[in-house]
Amino acid sequence: MLLDIHGLTKNFGGLIAVDHLSMSVGEGQIVGLIGPNGAGKTTVFNLITGVIRPSAGKVEFDGKDVTGKSPHILAKSGIGRTFQLTPLFTDFTTLENVVASYYLHPRSGFWDSLFNTPKYRHNEAYALEQSLKILDMVGLSKVKDERAKNLPHGYQKMLGIARALAVQPRLLMLDEPLGGMNTDEITFTMDIMAKVRGLGMTILVIEHNMQILDLCDRVVAINFGQKIGEGSVKDIRNNPDVIKAYLGEQNVA
Amino acid sequence: MHTESLKRQRRNITIAAICVVVGLLFALPQLGLSVYFMHTLIGVFIWIIVANSLRLLGLSGQGSIGHAAFMAIGAYTSAILAKFLGWSPWITMPIGVLVTVVVGFLVAVPFTRVRGIYFTMVSLFFGIGVLAVNQVFNKWTGGYSGIISIPRLFAYIKTPYYYFCLALMVICLLIMYRLEHSRIGLTWKAVAQSYSVASSIGINEAWQRILCLGVSCFFAAIAGVAYAHYYVILTQETFSFNTSINVFVYMTVGGAGLFAGPIAGTAVLLIIPELLRDLREYVPFIYAAILLIVLFLMPQGLAGLPAQLWQLIKRPARAKRMASEKEVGERAP
Ligand SMILES: Nc1ncnc2c1ncn2[C@@H]1O[C@H](COP(=O)(O)OP(=O)(O)OP(=O)(O)O)[C@@H](O)[C@H]1O
Ligand SMILES: [Mg+2]
Numbered sequence: 001m002l003l004d005i006h007g008l009t010k011n012f013g014g015l016i017a018v019d020h021l022s023m024s025v026g027e028g029q030i031v032g033l034i035g036p037n038g039a040g041k042t043t044v045f046n047l048i049t050g051v052i053r054p055s056a057g058k059v060e061f062d063g064k065d066v067t068g069k070s071p072h073i074l075a076k077s078g079i080g081r082t083f084q085l086t087p088l089f090t091d092f093t094t095l096e097n098v099v100a101s102y103y104l105h106p107r108s109g110f111w112d113s114l115f116n117t118p119k120y121r122h123n124e125a126y127a128l129e130q131s132l133k134i135l136d137m138v139g140l141s142k143v144k145d146e147r148a149k150n151l152p153h154g155y156q157k158m159l160g161i162a163r164a165l166a167v168q169p170r171l172l173m174l175d176e177p178l179g180g181m182n183t184d185e186i187t188f189t190m191d192i193m194a195k196v197r198g199l200g201m202t203i204l205v206i207e208h209n210m211q212i213l214d215l216c217d218r219v220v221a222i223n224f225g226q227k228i229g230e231g232s233v234k235d236i237r238n239n240p241d242v243i244k245a246y247l248g249e250q251n252v253a
Numbered sequence: 254m255h256t257e258s259l260k261r262q263r264r265n266i267t268i269a270a271i272c273v274v275v276g277l278l279f280a281l282p283q284l285g286l287s288v289y290f291m292h293t294l295i296g297v298f299i300w301i302i303v304a305n306s307l308r309l310l311g312l313s314g315q316g317s318i319g320h321a322a323f324m325a326i327g328a329y330t331s332a333i334l335a336k337f338l339g340w341s342p343w344i345t346m347p348i349g350v351l352v353t354v355v356v357g358f359l360v361a362v363p364f365t366r367v368r369g370i371y372f373t374m375v376s377l378f379f380g381i382g383v384l385a386v387n388q389v390f391n392k393w394t395g396g397y398s399g400i401i402s403i404p405r406l407f408a409y410i411k412t413p414y415y416y417f418c419l420a421l422m423v424i425c426l427l428i429m430y431r432l433e434h435s436r437i438g439l440t441w442k443a444v445a446q447s448y449s450v451a452s453s454i455g456i457n458e459a460w461q462r463i464l465c466l467g468v469s470c471f472f473a474a475i476a477g478v479a480y481a482h483y484y485v486i487l488t489q490e491t492f493s494f495n496t497s498i499n500v501f502v503y504m505t506v507g508g509a510g511l512f513a514g515p516i517a518g519t520a521v522l523l524i525i526p527e528l529l530r531d532l533r534e535y536v537p538f539i540y541a542a543i544l545l546i547v548l549f550l551m552p553q554g555l556a557g558l559p560a561q562l563w564q565l566i567k568r569p570a571r572a573k574r575m576a577s578e579k580e581v582g583e584r585a586p
Binding site: 099 | 428431432435436437439440442443446447449450451452453454455456457458464
C-alpha cells in the first residue's frame, strides 16, 4: 500500500475530530473520502500532510513512518495536495503559481540562483516548459498571465490542482476539487483526474459531490471522525450507515 | 508579441535611464559638487542600502521596526575592533558584517517562529534589547555618550568616501535586485502569500524566513560599517528606535511594493531638508505633509508616481477612443 493509516486520532480540546481511523490507499488507485460536513475529512488530510500533529496513531507513506513530519518533508517524500479554501498564491499570476511550485524537482540552490549559473538557467527553463504543459492540460493556458485572485472560482480550483501536480507527487490529495464548480467544470475536472491517474499517480479525494464516485476504485466514508463504511462504490451506495449519515444531514438542512 | 516588444522597449529605456543616473552620480564630484552636498549624498547612499534591505526582508512577509539594531551590531563590532585593537577598518568591516550575519541567523531561529505583526513586535524588542546591551558594555561602546574617533577609511577628504559608498550602494542594489528576481525571491514571495500552500509544495517556509532575515542583515550590516567609519562617531541615538522607524518611513513613502521605492523615499526624504535648510524649523511639517500626500494620493508610493501619472494621461485618451468606437458601433447597422 502506498499510504497506510493506523488508528489516527485527533482531539481539539474536548472535540474528537478524528477517532481511531484506519485506512489505506493502494498504488494507482483513486480512493474517495466522503462524509457529511464536519465529519473530519479535512482534518484527516491535515494529519497526513503534517499540517497538524495527531494525538495518536500512525501514518505510513511508501512503507516509511511519516507521522508528525513537517508538511515540506511530506511534499518531498511525494505527496501533493490542494486546499479546500485559499488554495493559491493570490498575488502571483496563474503561470507564476505553477512555476513557483516547481520548487523540489528540479531544485536550485541559493548560490546557483544568485549567480544565475547554467544549471540554474537549465532548471528554470525546464520548470517554465513543464508549467506551460500542465496549464495546457488543465485548460488554463489562456489565463496564464491573469492574477490568481482575479480568476473565477472554478479556475482557481483547477489552478490548485495544477500547483499540486508541479510537485510531481506519487500521491495527489484533493480536498473537494469539485466544490462550487458548474456541471461543465465538474466533467472537465473529473476527466483530468482520470488523466492524472493514467500518468501513474495515486489519488485520494475528499468530495461531497457524489458524482465523484464514478471515478473511485474504493471509498471510505466517515462521520464524527469515525469510519462508517469502506469498500467499492456499490458497497458504499448500499451501506445503511452511510445512507443514514447523509439523510440525517439533509434532514438538518 | 506586441506587448512583449513593448515590455522589452520599456525595460531598455529603464536600464538606459539608470545608467545615466549612476554615471551622473559618479561624475558629480568632477562637476563641482559642494562638500556639503557630497556629505548629504553619502548619507543617502548608506540609508538606501538599509531601506532596501528592509524591503528585502518584507519580500518574505516580515516587517521589522528594529532593523537599525543589525546596523548597530556591524557598526559597533567594526568600530571597537578598529579603535581598541588597532586593526585596519578594511579588516574590521568584513568582520563586523560577518558577526551581524551570524547574530542575524541565530536570533532568526526563535524570531521566525512568530509571523506577521508578532514578528514586527519581536523586532521592536530586539532593537530595544540591543540598545540595552550597548549600555551594559559601556566600557567599550561608550554607553549613552557613544564611541568617538573611530579610525577612518580614508583621510579627511570626502571624495573617496563618496565613491566608496556610491559603489557599495550600486553593488548592494544589484545583488538585491538579482535576489528578488531569481527563484529565491519567488520563493520568499510565495512564503509571504501563504505559508501553508508554500510548505505543501516542499518549501521549508521557516528556513526561508530565517534565510531572508539573515540576508537582509548582511546588507544592513554593510551600511552599518560604512556608517561607522565615515561618521567616525556612534552614539546611543545613532541606531535607536527612531532610526528604525525612519528607515521604515523611507521605504513606505517611496513605495514598499517597488524595488525603486526605498531608493526614491530615502533620496527625497533626506535631500529635501538639505535643500530647505533656511526653513529648518518647518521640516517636520514638510515631512508630515509629504507623508499624508503619499498615504492618501499615492498607493504605490513616490516610486509609483510616474506610472500613476502615465495612467492619468492615458485614461482620458482611452475613454475618448472607446466612446468614439461605441458611436461607430452603434451607427454601423
Ligand atoms: N484547528 C481546529 N481547531 C478546533 N477544531 C477544529 C479545527 N479544525 C477542525 N476542527 C473541527 O473538527 C471537526 C472536523 O472538521 P473538518 O474540517 O475536518 O471537517 P470536514 O469533514 O472537512 O468538513 P467539510 O465537509 O465542511 O469541509 C469540525 O467539528 C471542526 O469544527
Ligand atoms: Mg473539509
